[in-house]
Amino acid sequence: MRHASLWLTWVTLLGLAACSGTSTPPAPTTSTPPVTTVTSTAVVPTPTAPQPPAGPVMPGVRVTLADVGLEASSLDRTTDPCGDFYQFACGGWLAHNPIPSDRARWARYSEIEEKNLAAIKTILEEATKGIGGDASTKKLGDYYASCMDEAAIERGGTTAIKPLLDRAAKVKDARTWAAMVVELHKLGIWVVWKADAAADLKESVQNITYLDPAGLGLPDRDYYVKPDFKDKLDAYKLHVARMLTLAGTPAPRAEAAAADVLAIETEIAKGTKTATEKRDVPASYNPTDLKALGKQTKSVDWKAYWKAIGISPSKKIVVGTPKFFASLDKLRARFKGPQWASYFTFHLVEATAFALPKAFDDEAFELLKVLTGIETKPERSKRCIDATQKGLGELLGEQYVAKHFPASAKQTATALVDALVRAMGEELGRLDWMTPTTKQIAQAKLAKIVRMVGYPDKWRTSPFDVKRDDFAGNHLRATSFEIRRKLGKSGKPVDRSEWLMNAHEVNAYYDPTANNTALLAGILQPPFFGQDRSVAANLGGIGMVIGHELTHGFDDQGAQFDADGNLKNWWQKEDAARFEAKSTCVADQYSTFEAGPKLFINGKLTLGENIADLGGVKMAFQAYRTLRKDAAKIYVADGYNEDQQFFIAVGQAWCSKDRLAEIQRRLTVDPHAPPKFRVYGSLRNLKEFSEAFSCAPGTPMNPAKPCSVW
Ligand SMILES: [Zn+2]
Known part of the structure; x- marks a missing residue:
């Protein structure tokens, strides 16, 4: 399970559980993208083709859903598309795809992840044999091999973290407390607070240093303070006690030590904003500097802190939650040295458990089971692929792209992105609620969005030692290198060619x-994309994804940034008021969606993503219509016309299942609505959808009061 970086709060992801990636290569094509190529495949219905829906016979060439890149078997034709379109599009898939025991969620993109994992496994296994031979390949092979060598890990015991364990045990005053915080921060183990470097929200060409509370072992502050999570909190306490015992705390003391850890974390949780509060960008922008911080927080010698980390912070430092730092001295003084020692010890072993003997790793998995409902550990090779990509992501991305991402796929996908930008420009032009002044600025912002497809132009290197028999050491060297690389950007100009995710990820x-968007090579596969799929299928799949990302530039957060990426108001007052009312409609509607028994979507937390989904599917539909408007032939697939195929493609890209604990976790921390509601919500508010399926007014998929923003 990966935790997105704190400041990725501003960066809006697609919401796929990125895991790792590599794909089967899409078939290269020489046809001018994007065209449908079904003419070259079967145009006669196969004998096994399902019966077309009842209704008038449509004109057009008869083909099957498979011919256009869709799946008849994933449909549930017993469900009325106007009642619950998600069930209609995905019912067959849902019935035949149980959640694998090692997954908390199983979705269409998980299928791509599994394919990517298999391809990466081949790359890494060849690398361990020395095939390929260059320095990068050797590094990848050694990293992966060290992770797979369980015997060596077992023999190593806790040697790699022993000096830190000893140091944690000796924490007794403000000085030793601060020194321990630094030691853990150097390894990216963010106890008490977190530091990061990213673009200054108000001067986006410059990187600055950011600080915010951190150091919770549970997924969110709500787990500590809301009664709904009591069972999780109780299980966590037992887990902390067992982990501390493994780390050397005498068994009779472990329970009390775990209570100390929970007491400290509960105080931190109280000082931490909710996931929804964190979305308030201006409220999180509180500039200060080293001197002012030092006056406020006597427990930390900030100059010494940065020196120990090995970087210089920017002159301007932005604090997300000033109140937390104002009371940091009190927080520290409230607990005694041995209590903090337990807290630091627990976080050290928890963060490194996978690189420690099996007993630690097994115990870490016990917590994951409770939090996500997952039943079995993924096989070690998958977890080692994940570890390798965390340590050497760009090296792996480079090899993945070379082997599995043809230039033609980049070309086809780039043409689709361009088509979506055009469609969005046309939609902006048609908006009836925005004044020409604001509209013009919005158009200029859209035109300035930098479109990145597939992979970066230049790859980052990983200049640190990797040893074949030292996984714990490799892990620590990789994390400390990454922390210095990231924080080292403080005070320096922003490099806009840098990619924030690995090319092989499905995202x-x-x-x-x-003001840029990236479409990663890893996602450019069915059921999102295929060079041999029809225009309707590709636009309903990856087209919606592209439209979603572009719309993020104009969601409730994105709309606060100008074309150059600065947090700066560019809205006329009356337009802003109308935008707000339209956004409220979306938030209110989504808050009525029940994702599990009495588990409702948080319309405010998911607002930005839902606006992006609504806009994304609308732009993608317009782009598809434009691309097909002069088509010589139209295709009817198993009785569904091309508009209907587009919407089936939207639905089939998002078929998904979650375990109950995972639903609860995601509703608390994930800014995306569950996939079912991303389909249900975005389509029921689109008039082109109800037209395509002739949904009567008042049916669930054609409500009386639809919401629309862009
Ligand atoms: Zn998004």
């Missing part, structure tokens, strides 16, 4: 501070 993102 996409929009970064409002750079």
Whole structure:
């Protein structure tokens, strides 16, 4: 399970559980993208084709859903598309795809992840044999091999972290407390607070240092303070006690020590904003500097802190939650040295458990089971692929792209992105609620979005030692290198060519501070994308994803940034008021969606993503219509016309299942609505959808009061 970086709060991801990646290569094509190529495949219905839906016979060439890149078997034709379109599009898939025991969620993109994992496994296994031979390949092979060598890990015991364990045990005053915080921060183990470097929200060409509370072992502050999570909190306490015992705390003391850890974390949780509060960008922008911080927080010698980390902070430092730092001295003094020692010890072993003997790793998995409902550990090779990509992500991305991402796929996908930008420009032009002044600025911002497809132009290197028999050491060297690399950007100009995710991941993102969007090579596969799929299928799949990312530039957060990525108001007052009312409609509607028994979506937490989904599917539909408007032939697939195929493609890209604990976790921390509601919510508010399926007014998929923003 990966935790997104704190300041990725501003960067809006597609919401796929990125895990790792590599794909089967899409078939290269020489046709001018994006065209449908079904003419070259079967145009006669196969004998096994399902019966077309009842209704008038449509004109067009008869083909099957498979011919256009869709799946008849994933449909549930017993469900009325106007009642619950998600069930209609995904019912067959849902019935035949149980959640694998090692997954908390199983979705269509998980299938791609599994394919990517298999491809990366081949790359890494060849690398361990020395095939390929260059320095990068050797490094990848050694890293992966060290992770797979369980015997060596077992023999190593806790040697790699022993000096830190000893140091944690000796924490007794403000000085030793601060020194321990630094030691853990150097390894990216963010106890008490977290530091990061990213673009200055108000001067986006410059990187600055950011600080915010951190150091919770549970997924969110709500787990500590809301009664709904009591069972999770109780289980966590037992887990902390067992982990501390493994780390050397005498068994009779472990329970009390765990209570200390929970007491400290509960105080931190109280000082931490909710996931929804964190979305308030201006409220999180509180500039200060070293001197002012030092006056406020006597427990920390900030100059010494940065010196120990090995970087210089920017002159301007932005604090997300000033109140927390104002009371940091009190927090420290409230607990005694041995209590802090337990807290530091627990976080050290928890963060490194995978690189320690099996007993630690097994115990870490016990917590994961409670928090996500997952039943079995993924096989070691998958977890080692994940570890390798965390340590050497760009090296792996480079090899993945070379082997599995043809230039033609980049070309086709780039053409689709361009088509979506055009469609969005046309939609902006048609908006009836925005004054020409604001509209013009919005158009200029759209035109300035930098479109990145597939992979970066230049790859970062990983200049640190990797030893084949020292996984714990490799892990620590990789994390400390990454922390210095990231924090080292403080005070320096922003490099806008840098990618924030690895090329092989199954994901996409929009970064409002750079006004750029990236579509990663890893996601450019069915059921999102295929060079031999029809225009309708590709636009319903990856087209919606691209439209979603572009719309992020104009969601409730993105709209606060200008074309250059600065947090700066560019809205006329009356337009801002109308935008707000439209956003409220979306938030209110989504808050009525029940994702599990009495588990409702938080419409405010998910607002930005839902606005992006609504806009994304609308732009993608317009782009598809434009691309097909002069088509010589139209295709009817198993009785569904091309508009209907587009919407089936939208649904089939998002079929997904979550375990109950995972639903609860995601509703608390994930800014995305569950996939079912991303489909249900975005389509029921789109008039083109109800037209395509002739949904009567008042049916669930054609409500009386639809919401629309862009
Ligand atoms: Zn998004």
